[in-house]
Amino acid sequence: MIKNFLMNLLLAGIWIALTGSLFYTNFLFGFMMGFLILWIMNRNETDQRYFYRVPKIIGFAFYFLYEILKANVQVAFDVITPKYFFKPGIVKYPMAAKTDFEITLLTTMISLTPGTLIVDISDDKKTIYIHVMYLSDPDAFVRQTQTGLERRLLAILR
Structure with missing residues (x-):
């Protein structure tokens, strides 16, 4: 490869x-x-791993850029308007990532998105606790992260 x-x-x-x-x-x-x-x-x-991973990496880069832009617009809109729209909360997120490298990349990608911050990783390395600035539905956030960011990242790494 x-x-x-x-x-x-x-x-x-x-x-x-x-x-x-x-x-x-x-x-x-x-x-x-x-x-x-x-x-x-x-x-x-x-x-043939290289020929399957390169399109996935390009797709992941565009997806992650879209997520960062969307979060930046949401935070910027909240900053410039007089009323605050954020509803902060901490989410318990069960991970599908197993290795230390996968967990590190996943937590880094989540932390790079504006409005989210990794608070803690459990001792058994199966769950992470994420502080979310705009948390309307915790289950929807977990579902969106599992089907979006984590699924695409693990498709590249595995």
Whole structure:
């Protein structure tokens, strides 16, 4: 998998050298073309993890950006209006993440979203306690986090 990623970066670098323009859009185009070339060349090999994970990583990045923008707009709207709309609360969140690396990434992603903060992780590493600034329905928050952020993150890592 690392070999394919490094080869993809090399192909993107070759594309930039051939076109002579060092812009991020040109790099992204070269990366996509390199990904397509590698996928065509390696479609009969047994290890196809790289070709399944790259689209999932891109989808996760767009999803996480959307969630951050949505939370920022909600917090900014609350700050600039004279009335406060927040309803803070602490949620007990059961995790599907098992390893320390998965738990660390999940808690970091949750904490990076404005309006949320990780308070504690249980000793058995099965639940985390999250302080949520806008908590109208705790069950809906848990469901949304499980089906959105955690499911996408674990799909990349496993």
